[in-house]
Every structure is written in structure tokens, then in C-alpha cells.
Amino acid sequence: MYYWDKETECMSADRLREIQSERLKETVRRAYDKVAFYRAKMDEAGVTPDDINSIDDIVKLPFTYKEDFRENYPFAMFAVPLEEVVRIHASSGTTGKPTVVGYTRGDIDTWSECMARTLGAGGTTRGDIVQNAYGYGLFTGGLGAHYGAEKIGASVVPISGGNTKRQLQLMEDFGSTVICSTPSYAIFLGEAAAEAGIDTKKLPLRVGFFGAEPWTDSMRREIEEKLSIDALDIYGLSEVTGPGVSYECMEKSGLHVSEDHFFPEIIDSETGERMPDGEKGELVFTGLTKEALPLLRYRTRDVTFLRPEPCACGRVFRRMNRVLGRTDDMLIIRGVNVFPSQIESVLMEIEGTEPHYMIVVDREQGRLDQMEVWVEVSPNMASDEVKKLEAIERQIEREIESTLNVSVRVKLVEPKTIQRSEGKAKRVIDRRDLG
Amino acid sequence: MKVNQISVFLENKSGRLADVTRTLADNGINIRALSIADTIDYGLLRLIVNDPARATEVLTEQGFTVAKTEVLAIEIPDRPGGMAGIIDILSAKGFNIEYMYAFVGRSGEHAIVIFRIEPVDQAIEVLKEGGVRILTGDELHAL
Numbered sequence: 001m002y003y004w005d006k007e008t009e010c011m012s013a014d015r016l017r018e019i020q021s022e023r024l025k026e027t028v029r030r031a032y033d034k035v036a037f038y039r040a041k042m043d044e045a046g047v048t049p050d051d052i053n054s055i056d057d058i059v060k061l062p063f064t065y066k067e068d069f070r071e072n073y074p075f076a077m078f079a080v081p082l083e084e085v086v087r088i089h090a091s092s093g094t095t096g097k098p099t100v101v102g103y104t105r106g107d108i109d110t111w112s113e114c115m116a117r118t119l120g121a122g123g124t125t126r127g128d129i130v131q132n133a134y135g136y137g138l139f140t141g142g143l144g145a146h147y148g149a150e151k152i153g154a155s156v157v158p159i160s161g162g163n164t165k166r167q168l169q170l171m172e173d174f175g176s177t178v179i180c181s182t183p184s185y186a187i188f189l190g191e192a193a194a195e196a197g198i199d200t201k202k203l204p205l206r207v208g209f210f211g212a213e214p215w216t217d218s219m220r221r222e223i224e225e226k227l228s229i230d231a232l233d234i235y236g237l238s239e240v241t242g243p244g245v246s247y248e249c250m251e252k253s254g255l256h257v258s259e260d261h262f263f264p265e266i267i268d269s270e271t272g273e274r275m276p277d278g279e280k281g282e283l284v285f286t287g288l289t290k291e292a293l294p295l296l297r298y299r300t301r302d303v304t305f306l307r308p309e310p311c312a313c314g315r316v317f318r319r320m321n322r323v324l325g326r327t328d329d330m331l332i333i334r335g336v337n338v339f340p341s342q343i344e345s346v347l348m349e350i351e352g353t354e355p356h357y358m359i360v361v362d363r364e365q366g367r368l369d370q371m372e373v374w375v376e377v378s379p380n381m382a383s384d385e386v387k388k389l390e391a392i393e394r395q396i397e398r399e400i401e402s403t404l405n406v407s408v409r410v411k412l413v414e415p416k417t418i419q420r421s422e423g424k425a426k427r428v429i430d431r432r433d434l435g
Numbered sequence: 436m437k438v439n440q441i442s443v444f445l446e447n448k449s450g451r452l453a454d455v456t457r458t459l460a461d462n463g464i465n466i467r468a469l470s471i472a473d474t475i476d477y478g479l480l481r482l483i484v485n486d487p488a489r490a491t492e493v494l495t496e497q498g499f500t501v502a503k504t505e506v507l508a509i510e511i512p513d514r515p516g517g518m519a520g521i522i523d524i525l526s527a528k529g530f531n532i533e534y535m536y537a538f539v540g541r542s543g544e545h546a547i548v549i550f551r552i553e554p555v556d557q558a559i560e561v562l563k564e565g566g567v568r569i570l571t572g573d574e575l576h577a578l
Binding site for chain 1: 440444446451472477498500501551
């Protein structure tokens with residue numbers, strides 16, 4: 001079994017509770033004092049920082065939602081002046097505006113530490129060469145994994161996503177021992193290696209850390225077989241910090257939450273009531289040490305459960321099960337969060353199109369996720385030439401791609417063939433087997 | 436000189452073509468010529484019918500997307516080289532033929548081919564200068 005910081009990761013449950021209580025008190029106090037949004041929310045709920053005396057009091061706090069980020073766009077959720085912010089990332093919002101997150105130097109240190117725990121749990125040390133195939137940019141995956149690997153002192157290869165031929169070349173020539181990417185890209189890479197005649201058993205590659213999109217144990221087996229490595233699951237979201245919020249150990253049986261920094265709760269998404277460990281519900285996180293962006297009871301919309309039983313590895317951190325689904329209609333396509341409402345806004349802006357659409361997501365064997373958007377032809381698009389219709393399809397594809405940053409195939413369908421329903425229309429057909 | 440053509444958007448699924456032809460039949464509309472341009476996902480059914488306005492109306496009512504286009508019905512000598520002569524006239528002047536397809540009926544000893552050419556008005560001039568006969572809609576439907 002491997003550890004980055006065994007003393008912390010395996011501290012006593014009492015000590016952990018003490019740390020959590022102390023940190024929660026400080027965080028709530030700071031959020032209340034420094035962020036008008038939290039003060040208003042707590043005043044409305046009739047809670048003051050004085051009501052929070054231990055981690056158990058967390059249930060008294062009101063929830064925070066993704067929409068709150070939009071309403072406070074871009075920086076109004078920050079608790080520190082921009083002079084103290086050293087990094088800004090952003091992820092998709094539900095419509096037009098992205099969700100913006102900021103980090104102080106201290107936040108980056110905490111995040112790096114959590115990613116070091118993550119990589120360390122798979123045995124990464126300063127002797128390793130980490131090929132980081134997560135995308136670098138506004139997305140937190142690339143820089144998150146990068147800083148964690150650097151913290152450990154490993155040699156990081158910041159290759160970013162894509163360019164499979166070069167990935168394989170550097171993997172062979174550099175002798176990369178660790179890889180970080182989305183799970184679907186790992187499978188793709190494994191297939192590409194086989195096609196290129198590379199025997200992955202002979203490569204020094206030993207372990208991989210995969211996240212940013214949902215996957216399954218059968219995909220784990222496929223990755224492990226194709227790349228001849230151990231495949232570990234990692235979880236995170238930028239609102240909470242980025243990758244490294246929770247991580248698997250070599251037991252490969254659930255993800256340990258770095259509970260000294262991010263306190264997890266499972267709630268009934270309808271009533272908001274806290275559920276006991278072991279029961280399925282919506283995952284909620286409270287940042288216990290976040291400086292730039294305090295986060296109180298953030299509704300992730302991810303559905304999972306917390307495992308009550310201790311793990312054989314001895315870590316004190318509770319394990320969350322792999323995410324089982326969503327309480328909203330967000331899709332994760334190749335690591336990018338996609339809300340159907342975003343596609344709708346794009347269609348509304350293209351003249352002549354109507355916002356009747358269906359999103360079809362597929363993951364064929366050994367392929368990356370494919371997203372197809374079916375759009376009804378409108379009378380304005382009527383044409384006698386295929387090339388004109390194809391030009392419309394390409395235009396919609398470009399618009400969607402530039403908004404979502406993920407490639408898409410647009411297919412025109414006959415009018416009135418996409419289901420209209422009262423209330424919530426069904427907008428998504430997800431054919432990926434994510435059981 | 437120009438003939439009205441209608442184009443119907445059809446998804447590639449069974450029964451859709453039948454829905455169009457049934458709708459036209461039920462309304463007493465006669466199909467005189469047709470062609471289909473297809474992609475993986477859908478096709479465009481182009482039709483010359485005896486009553487394009489009425490056909491457009493009934494198909495639109497049935498929920499189809501219908502486009503109207505003006506095309507040329509050109510007489511072509513029904514012998515080797517007949518088609519080549521027409522194409523030569525057009526290509527010599529740099530016209531762009533978007534597509535073409537055969538008409539079912541004959542005009543005396545001539546075959547009739549439907550052409551979609553851009554720009555259409557100049558093409559009419561050039562074809563006439565070349566001694567090519569272009570049928571009007573009335574002439575076409577009288578055949």
C-alpha cells in the first residue's frame with residue numbers, strides 16, 4: 001500500500017473530527033464576514049457563525065448552488081481581493097456564463113497536496129515520469145494533476161490531451177511510468193498502441209489516474225489490460241477545487257475524500273435532509289480550508305453514497321462510491337461538462353434554426369465519447385441541394401464546438417419528429433453503458 | 436422557360452418515401468419525374484409534379500419541409516452524343532450544373548432531362564443560342 005502523507009491520511013477519527021470542527025468554524029466565520037452572498041444567505045436562514053461550534057452543526061447552513069456562481073459572476077463569491085488571487089479557472093455554466101473559481105497561493109498548495117495524495121496512493125514518487133494527458137487550460141484537470149506531480153517531485157511531461165501519435169512516441173522514448181487522462185482517452189490510447197504494434201507489457205508504464213468523466217469497472221479492466229497498468233479513479237470538480245477531492249487507493253474500492261479539506265455529505269436532493277452513510281443521495285461538499293472561494297454545502301448534483309466501513313488501507317478518510325448519476329441533466333463528454341440548455345442557447349442564436357433538438361451520446365467500443373445533436377429542419381432550411389443542408393449542419397457544429405469546447409456531430413431530422421412534452425422535454429439519449 | 440420543382444426533406448427511415456407518394460396520390464397529384472440525393476442520414480426527394488403549388492400545400496400540411504426551385508426541362512436528341520452536345524455548350528461557358536435527372540415522358544424523338552444550372556437565366560440564353568429547346572411548364576405537363 002502506498003501513501004503520500006501517511007500521518008495525515010491515517011490520523012485518528014477523533015483527531016480528524018477535531019480538525020474538521022475547527023476549520024468549519026473558521027471557514028463559516030470568514031465566509032460570513034467577507035462574502036455578501038453568504039452573509040445574506042445565512043441571515044435569511046437565521047444562522048450566524050456563532051451557531052457553528054462543531055462539524056455536526058454543518059447541517060444548519062444553507063446550501064450553495066451552481067446558479068449562485070452565475071448570479072455572482074465573475075468574482076463576487078471571492079472572499080479575498082484579487083491581489084491575493086493567483087489563479088482563475090472556469091468550467092461550464094448551465095447557460096451562457098461560465099462558473100468561475102479563484103485560488104490564493106494557499107489554495108494552490110492545498111490542491112497540490114490533495115493531488116499529491118491522489119498520485120501517491122498509486123505509488124507515484126519523485127522517481128516517476130508522469131505523462132499528463134489531461135487538457136491544460138481553464139479546465140482544472142491539466143494543471144491540477146501537474147501541480148500534484150510536481151509537489152511529489154516526479155518529472156512531469158505536460159503533453160496535454162490529444163495528439164495520440166506523440167503520446168505513444170513519448171511514452172516509449174521517455175519511458176513514462178505514470179499516466180493521467182480521461183478514462184475514455186486511456187482506452188483510445190490502448191487501442192492506438194496495439195495498432196501501432198507497441199507491446200504495452202514491455203513499457204515501463206505502471207499506473208494511471210483517470211477521472212473527469214464517468215466510467216465503470218469494466219472500463220477499468222479494459223484500460224488495465226490494454227495499457228498493462230493499474231487504473232485508479234479520481235474525482236473532483238472545480239467549484240470544490242479540481243481533481244484530487246477524492247481518490248482511490250490500491251484497494252480500488254471507492255474514493256477516499258480528503259476530508260480534512262473537503263467535507264462530504266449525502267443528502268436527499270428533494271428534501272435537503274442529511275442521509276446516513278451507506279445511503280444513496282446527492283453529494284454535497286463544504287470546503288474547510290478554501291481561502292479565495294469559501295464553499296458552504298455546495299450541491300454537486302452528483303449522486304453517490306459514502307461507505308460506512310473502513311478501508312483495508314487504513315486511511316481515516318471515508319470513501320465515496322463512484323458517481324452513479326446526476327440529479328440534473330448535465331452530461332460529461334470527454335471530460336467537458338455539457339448542459340443541454342447550452343445547446344439550446346446556441347441554436348436560438350443561429351438564424352433559421354428552431355430549438356427542437358435531441359442530444360445522443362454514445363461510446364462505441366474503444367472509441368471516445370461521441371456526441372450527436374439532432375436538429376429539426378425548419379421551413380427556412382428547405383433546400384433542393386444536399387450541400388446547403390450540409391453547410392447548415394457544419395455551421396451549427398462550429399457554433400456548438402466554439403461554445404462548449406467539445407466536438408459534436410449535427411444531424412438534421414424531419415420537423416416535428418423530436419418529442420415535444422409538457423414540462424420537461426427529454427433532451428438526452430445517453431447510450432453509454434455507465435452502469 | 437423555367438419549371439417549378441419541389442424538394443422534400445426525408446430522413447432515412449422506412450416508410451417516409453411511401454408517406455410522400457401516398458399523400459400526393461390521395462390528392463390526385465401526378466409525379467412526372469423524380470430523383471433522390473442522399474446522405475447517410477437523410478435524402479432530398481426532388482419532384483416534378485403536375486401541380487407544384489397544391490403538392491407543396493398538402494405535403495406541408497403533412498409536416499414535410501418543402502423547398503421550391505426553378506429548373507430547366509431541356510430536350511435532348513435521343514442518340515449517342517445527344518447529352519454530350521448539351522453539356523459541351525454549358526461547360527464551354529463555365530456553367531455549373533448542380534444536378535440533373537431524366538424526365539419520364541418524351542417529346543417526340545427527344546428525351547427530356549431536368550437541369551439545375553446556375554446562373555439559370557444566362558444559361559437559358561446560351562442554350563437558346565446553341566439551338567437547344569427548353570420546355571415550359573405547360574408544355575411539359577401536356578406531354
